[in-house]
Every structure is written in structure tokens, then in C-alpha cells.
Amino acid sequence: MKPDKKYLRPPFILSKIINPLIIQFNLVPILTVKGRISGNWIKVPVTPLEYENETYLVAPRGETQWARNLRKNSDGKLTIKGNSRNFKAIEISDKLQNEVVAEYQKKVPAVKSQFTELPDPKDHPTFKLQF
Amino acid sequence: MINPDNPNFDRRFDRAMSKINAHDKFIEIASNFREVSYPPGQAGLQLAINDMFAQRNAINIPAIEPYSIYSMVAHRDPLIRNTSVRTISAVSEGDYATAFVGTNRLHLFAKASQKDLLDSGEAFLYALDAQRTVADKTTDYLLATQPHLSEPLHEIKEAITRGPYIYNRDKEYKILRQITHDFAYSGALGSDVRNLFDPFAFQSTQIVTGYE
Numbered sequence: 001m002k003p004d005k006k007y008l009r010p011p012f013i014l015s016k017i018i019n020p021l022i023i024q025f026n027l028v029p030i031l032t033v034k035g036r037i038s039g040n041w042i043k044v045p046v047t048p049l050e051y052e053n054e055t056y057l058v059a060p061r062g063e064t065q066w067a068r069n070l071r072k073n074s075d076g077k078l079t080i081k082g083n084s085r086n087f088k089a090i091e092i093s094d095k096l097q098n099e100v101v102a103e104y105q106k107k108v109p110a111v112k113s114q115f116t117e118l119p120d121p122k123d124h125p126t127f128k129l130q131f
Numbered sequence: 132m133i134n135p136d137n138p139n140f141d142r143r144f145d146r147a148m149s150k151i152n153a154h155d156k157f158i159e160i161a162s163n164f165r166e167v168s169y170p171p172g173q174a175g176l177q178l179a180i181n182d183m184f185a186q187r188n189a190i191n192i193p194a195i196e197p198y199s200i201y202s203m204v205a206h207r208d209p210l211i212r213n214t215s216v217r218t219i220s221a222v223s224e225g226d227y228a229t230a231f232v233g234t235n236r237l238h239l240f241a242k243a244s245q246k247d248l249l250d251s252g253e254a255f256l257y258a259l260d261a262q263r264t265v266a267d268k269t270t271d272y273l274l275a276t277q278p279h280l281s282e283p284l285h286e287i288k289e290a291i292t293r294g295p296y297i298y299n300r301d302k303e304y305k306i307l308r309q310i311t312h313d314f315a316y317s318g319a320l321g322s323d324v325r326n327l328f329d330p331f332a333f334q335s336t337q338i339v340t341g342y343e
Contacts, residue, residue: 011280013273013317016163018283020156021313027286045283110282 005063006123008114019045030079031057036072047111048078048129049104055129057089058104060111062118067125078129089127097126157183160330164316183330190235190327200239205249211240215257222268227320230265231327234311237261238329245301259304266291266307269314277319308332 010019022028023043031046044066049056055078059067070076074089092100101121105111118124154176158169161179164186169175188194203211218233241258244250270288274281287310296303312332315324 013277013319014280014283016159017313017317017319018280018287021310022283022286025287025290027290028283113279 006118007063008061008117010061026079026082031066032077032079032084033066033069034073034075036069042066042069046078047104047108048080049100049107051100051103055087055131056092056100056104057127057129058101059125060104060108060114062114062123063125067127070127071125076129085131087129087131089129092126092128093122097121100126156333160316160333164328164330186328186330190329191239195239197243200243201247201249204240204243204254207250207253211237211254211257214240215261218261219264222265225272227269227272227315228323228327230261230268231311231315231324234258234261234265234308235327235329238308241304255300255304259300259307262304262307262311263291266311269311269320273314273319305332 022045023030028045029048030043032041032043034040035042042065046057046066049058057070070089071091075086076089077084077086079085098121101124105115115124158175158179161182162169165182169179202208214233214236218230218237221227221233222230237254237258240254244252244254244258267288270284270291274284274288277284291307291310296306308329309332312328312330314320315328316330318325
């Protein structure tokens, strides 16, 4: 039996229509990760957070596919306005995770509804990026 | 072998992945639309292409003979301008189904106009004009009805109105058509409009089929 992962699945229009459009137009930062099952490289729009001179990725929808992929293979690529940088992701927890998640909620108010549904910071996988 | 440390990684990566992703995306689009599963590999891809060609033909009813299209474009038939005016008027009144019938019809004239410059591109400009309004109004409609998607939709609206494509009319037209047909395919504009979606308005499908 699969473990009970807390994950807010994005609606069809967001995952299949809007996200591919904003990736195509390079409108937002894009994370590229290797699929843990397919092995294919997968692109997904993200909102990286700069906090105390480090770059973090927070999964506002919980145990998202990209977070699970990064756990399996920590190598990825972050593309911002056409400039790409390779990184190694390190998952963080405890006090630092709480601080980063709190800062993320402050700086990205658009994710308010996801944090209303999943209020515990532990439910939001958080990664420090080492470039 | 793609090496991430190679300075040309991005270019090689995108080239290698675009074809794989385009095949997968095309099969996924056809599968979602038809609500059927396709067998893996080339056989499934071919079945998906056949089904999507059937959809492309279905939205062109009543069919207009290619010769008539060229003749109407060359003679600057007032029907082309009227179709553009009616399409803009329909979408402004929230009648998305009529607007999509209009843009699909105008697309036939636009291709003839662009390809052979029979009318100095006049029909293409009528199609572009209608397509701009339809893209703008459909995005506004989604902004009003899907408030939880307002942030990415605002990004798309910004790209439509001030994007890097606005100085290249051909590219702008393709992008606008892709956006509106993506929205139609999602079902967010209603099932009537979904049935009018053109699978070949998606850019990645052109990589698979070479169509358009």
C-alpha cells in the first residue's frame, strides 16, 4: 500500500494547459528535473526563494511530483529569463525549514490557499540549491 | 550522449527532448480529447495523428474547396472581412462557440493569403485581428471564472499584449491561435467550444506531423 502523501493535485487546466504555456514563453523561473520513473527530463514552473544568501525551493502543493523527483535524483537545472544554472538539491527540515516556509509564505502571497489546506510546514518539501 | 557540463548543454538538451516530449504530448492530447488509450510506440502515434486529422477536418465543416478559398482571397471577397467583424462581435458578447467557428474559418483564408500573397496579406490581417480579440477575451473570461489561476493567467495576458512576438505577425498569430485552442481543449470555455478545438494549433504537434 502506498504511503499517505499530502499532495494538492493541480487542476487539469493548470498542469496541462497553463503551465506548458508559461514554460514555453519563459514567463517564470523553470525547474528541470529527471523523472524518477520515466527517466525523462521534466520542466515545471517554480518560484525560487532567496533567503539569507541561499536559494531555496518550496513545494506549496505538498508532496509534488517535482519534489519526489528531486529526492530521487538531486541534480537539476534552474532557468531564469533564459539563464540556466545546474544545481544539487539538499532537502532541509526542522527549524530551517520552518523559517524558509514562513518566509516563502510572506514573499509569495499567491500560495495562501495551498497553505490554508496544508498549514504544517513539514508538509511542504523544501530544498536548498547548491549551484 | 548529453553531458550537462558541456557548454552547449541547453541547446542539445532542448533539441533532444523536444521530439520526445512532442510525441508524448501529442498522444496525451489525442487521448484526453477522444477519451481512449493508444498503444505505445509508433503505432499509437500514427493512430493519434489519424484521429486528430479527423478532428481538424470536422471543424472545417462546411468544407470549402481549396480553389474557392484562393479565389475568395484573391478577389478580396467581403465575406472575409465580414467573418472577422462577426467573430469579434461574437466574442465580445461572450459567444465563444461562434467566435471559434469564425477564427477557424478565417484561418483557412489566412493560410492562402500568407502563402501566395494573393491579396497582399489582407485576409491574414483580418484573421490576426480576430484572433487577437478572441485571445484577449478568452483570457479575460478565464480570469473572471478561475480566480485561483489569476497569477499565471495575468502572465499569459501580459505575453499576449506585450510579448516578444508582437513585432513578428506570423509568430504572433501562431502563438495566439495556440493559446486560444489550448483554452478550448481544456474545456474551460464549455463543451461546444472544446469540440471546435484545432489540434494542429499546438506548436509541438507540428514537430510530430510537420503539418501547418
